Amino acid sequence: PGDINCTASFKESLGSRSYKLLHVPIHGPTHSHHHEPPHPFPTVDVPDHAHYIIGFVILIVGITGVIGNALVIYVFCRSRTLRTAGNMFVVNLAVADFFMSLTQSPVFFAASLHRRWVFGERPCELYAFCGALFGICSMMTLTAIAADCCLAITQPLALVGQVSRRKAGAVLAVLWLYSLGWSLPPFFDWSVYVPEGLQTSCSWDYMTFTPSVRAYTILLFIFVFFIPLGIIASCYFGIFQAIRAAGKEIRELDCGETLRCMNACRTNGRCRKSPSWSLCFL
Known part of the structure; x- marks a missing residue:
């Protein structure tokens, strides 16, 4: 009878301890969560x-x-x-x-x-x-x-x-x-x-x-x-x-003016004497 009573009391104490352990609030150190509200916008892992x-x-x-x-x-x-x-x-x-x-x-x-x-x-x-x-x-x-x-x-x-x-x-x-x-x-x-x-x-x-x-x-x-x-x-x-077409037309006009100057110089025989030859050529 004594052994039975001891066993029963041991089971009761063990059950009470387990009950207390099971009902202990396991929040841990949560004081920081009260001061730091969650951010509504996400963040990225960037340095x-x-x-x-x-x-x-x-x-x-x-x-x-x-x-x-x-x-x-x-x-x-x-x-x-x-x-x-x-x-x-x-x-x-x-x-x-x-x-x-x-x-x-x-x-x-x-x-x-x-x-x-x-x-x-x-x-x-x-x-x-x-x-x-x-x-x-x-x-x-x-x-x-x-x-x-x-x-x-x-x-x-x-x-x-x-x-x-x-x-x-x-x-x-x-x-x-x-x-x-x-x-x-x-x-x-x-x-x-x-x-x-x-x-x-x-x-x-x-x-x-x-x-x-x-x-x-x-x-x-x-x-x-x-x-x-x-x-x-x-x-x-x-x-x-x-712009490309206009440049082409200008070059054609310049060539035409140069040819006319050359022909005029040849006709007048003053190609070597007239300074306009170099200008027309340029």
Whole structure:
């Protein structure tokens, strides 16, 4: 009986100990979790110095862009002779690049110092929207500049008195509306603006492969990049062809003048005496 009682008491004590062990809260040292909330945006495994170097380079590029484009805008506003229809496209490009540098570089530099996006969801969307709007407008303005140069060189007489500052302003308004039309859809659930790359900047969500996001990304690349790039390439190829043809005509005219000079010299018999021979030959 004594042994039975001892065995029973031992089992009871063992069961109580196991019960206590099983019900001990196993949280461990979690005081740091209360002070450090989880980050809403992901991070990438990149060395810290890579973030710092890239952020510093982008900051230098941004400062250069702000100063350079501000000078272009200042000179355009101060000089009346530069306020032509063609130069309006140039100054519009400077305005778009100025705001692109002003809104993107400082924020990217600050995020690079923290090695992640730290400004929240709404600032991420606003940052990406500004980058999209000014970037697309720059691309469209480059397309308009290429088309204007091509028409001015290949069809100079057809554009005399046809291009005014009012018409150029209307074209620029269309370019800004076109850029705005491609920048707003992510606010209406057609794609979305999210952190991208090193997670220190925000842009379109080109990594999600849902039908809606994929359709927006494909259309964006077609109508904002490939088609404008094709127009720019075609315009500058046309300029190259026109300059090449004009150079060929000038060389033919020079050869004709040289032959006429040579014939005149031979007829008059003054080839060796007249200094015009060397000029005609040159």
